[in-house]
Amino acid sequence: MDIVGWKFFPLVVGLVSFLLFYMKTVSKLSNAECSLLSHDHYWIISKRIVTPTGVISGAVEIYGGNIVSVVKNYHQQAKSSRGNVIDYGDAVVMPGLIDVHAHLDEPGRTEWEGFLSGTKAAAAGGVTTLIDMPLNSFPSTVSEETLKLKVNAAEEKIYVDVGFWGGLVPENAYNRSALEGLLNAGVLGLKSFMCPSGINDFPMTNASHIKEGLHALAKYKRPLLVHAEKELDAESYSETRDGVSDARSYSTYLSTRPPSWEVAAIRELLEVTKDTRYGGSAEGSHLHIVHLSDARASLDLIKGAKISGDSISVETCPHYLAFSAEEIQNGDTRLKCSPPIRDADNKEKLWDAVMNGHIDMLSSDHSPTTPALKHLEDGDFLRAWGGVSSLQYVLPVTWSYGQKYGVTLNQLASWWCESPAQLAGQGLKGVIKTGNHADIVVWEPETEFELDENHTAHHRHPSISAYMGKRLTGKVLATYVRGNLVFKDGKHAPAACGVPILAK
Numbered sequence: 001m002d003i004v005g006w007k008f009f010p011l012v013v014g015l016v017s018f019l020l021f022y023m024k025t026v027s028k029l030s031n032a033e034c035s036l037l038s039h040d041h042y043w044i045i046s047k048r049i050v051t052p053t054g055v056i057s058g059a060v061e062i063y064g065g066n067i068v069s070v071v072k073n074y075h076q077q078a079k080s081s082r083g084n085v086i087d088y089g090d091a092v093v094m095p096g097l098i099d100v101h102a103h104l105d106e107p108g109r110t111e112w113e114g115f116l117s118g119t120k121a122a123a124a125g126g127v128t129t130l131i132d133m134p135l136n137s138f139p140s141t142v143s144e145e146t147l148k149l150k151v152n153a154a155e156e157k158i159y160v161d162v163g164f165w166g167g168l169v170p171e172n173a174y175n176r177s178a179l180e181g182l183l184n185a186g187v188l189g190l191k192s193f194m195c196p197s198g199i200n201d202f203p204m205t206n207a208s209h210i211k212e213g214l215h216a217l218a219k220y221k222r223p224l225l226v227h228a229e230k231e232l233d234a235e236s237y238s239e240t241r242d243g244v245s246d247a248r249s250y251s252t253y254l255s256t257r258p259p260s261w262e263v264a265a266i267r268e269l270l271e272v273t274k275d276t277r278y279g280g281s282a283e284g285s286h287l288h289i290v291h292l293s294d295a296r297a298s299l300d301l302i303k304g305a306k307i308s309g310d311s312i313s314v315e316t317c318p319h320y321l322a323f324s325a326e327e328i329q330n331g332d333t334r335l336k337c338s339p340p341i342r343d344a345d346n347k348e349k350l351w352d353a354v355m356n357g358h359i360d361m362l363s364s365d366h367s368p369t370t371p372a373l374k375h376l377e378d379g380d381f382l383r384a385w386g387g388v389s390s391l392q393y394v395l396p397v398t399w400s401y402g403q404k405y406g407v408t409l410n411q412l413a414s415w416w417c418e419s420p421a422q423l424a425g426q427g428l429k430g431v432i433k434t435g436n437h438a439d440i441v442v443w444e445p446e447t448e449f450e451l452d453e454n455h456t457a458h459h460r461h462p463s464i465s466a467y468m469g470k471r472l473t474g475k476v477l478a479t480y481v482r483g484n485l486v487f488k489d490g491k492h493a494p495a496a497c498g499v500p501i502l503a504k
């Protein structure tokens with residue numbers, strides 16, 4: 001380098017080191033905005049840490065967003081160890097909930113929910129991962145292009161991690177390269193409806209479409225989730241719709257979607273799920289039935305298919321476990337969903353199936369809309385949007401209504417963390433163990449609270465929540481996502497630093 005060059009050398013060095021310092025500080029700062037904690041190496045200690053081998057008293061060491069150790073009776077050492085110790089006493093430390101069935105409605109319908117409000121509600125409820133459904137956003141997520149729109153819309157708006165299901169619809173079901181484009185773009189699996197979805201650009205599919213979908217999924221080893229209701233004698237539905245019966249009475253709506261709709265759909269599905277068996281033509285794919293309501297014939301069919309070796313799983317939702325048809329007041333359209341909430345005896349049978357592992361997991365099926373579309377004013381069950389709004393409360397609801405059946409903390413972790421993580425292919429989530437993401441919820445099962453206007457609801461429309469007015473037990477104290485403290489005592493971290501999860 002000539003003399004002139006040497007003269008500038010110190011300047012160049014100074015400039016480069018300033019830039020490096022600046023970038024490091026900014027990234028540190030931005031980290032600070034992602035968490036209510038100022039450090040990323042710390043210990044969480046508690047007398048009740050839910051691990052796969054049971055509930056232990058001990059400590060979880062977290063560094064750089066991951067769990068680096070889980071040790072029993074760590075109290076003494078943790079206090080003496082250097083670093084930051086957060087002592088939660090006997091509050092429960094559990095893996096963060098993974099909700100595999102939520103409709104966040106963005107892009108396109110942020111007046112219904114949206115990533116910001118939906119993921120704030122999730123963080124406040126101890127839900128650390130959401131898998132967003134491909135419909136109710138506009139456009140529906142049925143192609144590589146529409147997935148890109150959704151991922152871009154989520155940027156810097158998600159307080160928790162969000163993955164995405166793609167849509168299996170007639171327009172892409174027979175187009176293998178379109179389906180593979182969507183799967184290669186990173187959807188965690190596909191979703192389809194066997195009945196009208198209520199969303200124009202998300203038409204229903206038949207068994208032939210579903211067969212194609214399973215075969216496309218096989219080599220990716222990802223699931224197909226199905227809304228399993230098949231319209232039978234639709235004319236009775238249209239008759240009721242024309243106001244022949246009382247549209248405000250829940251029983252009118254209930255009569256339009258009998259269990260036979262679920263049975264007919266599941267019977268048809270089981271014709272194709274045979275291919276998912278070991279050695280079958282679609283081995284590697286998996287069928288997951290969403291929001292089961294019928295705990296009688298439909299459940300018997302599913303149990304039989306599992307015994308025959310079909311790769312099949314099933315979820316139900318808190319609202320089917322919390323409410324029964326007999327108690328739904330006329331006009332209370334907050335509780336309209338499909339399939340419908342059925343009678344009290346069915347609810348008992350659902351609880352029995354959940355407690356005995358015949359139902360594999362729980363999901364929120366958070367499917368909000370505007371109060372107007374929910375027909376809260378006129379209470380018209382036949383015209384109201386079908387979908388229950390509940391995302392923020394699924395943990396206390398499951399725990400509160402589960403007390404009667406003797407629900408344990410490990411069962412909660414199985415239904416809301418371990419099994420959903422498996423379905424969504426998230427091997428680093430759903431369990432508190434070394435090497436996993438530090439996705440954690442800290443909560444007090446014994447603390448009761450009134451779900452009223454004093455209780456901050458983060459959903460876009462709290463008034464349509466099914467649980468408003470209920471007294472629940474199980475208060476969320478803190479929520480950690482990849483080691484960032486994203487929610488604590490009613491406050492969220494300043495920035496939304498959740499990660500969009502795209503399958504490789």
Ligand SMILES: NC(=O)NC(NC(N)=O)C(=O)[O-]
Nearest residue numbers: 103197198337338367386387
């Ligand atoms: N388009 C919807 O969100 N539909 C949802 N509506 C319900 N469950 O009533 C669903 O999951 O089927």
Ligand SMILES: [Zn+2]
Nearest residue numbers: 227290291338
């Ligand atoms: Zn559905």
Ligand SMILES: [Zn+2]
Nearest residue numbers: 101133365367
């Ligand atoms: Zn849904």
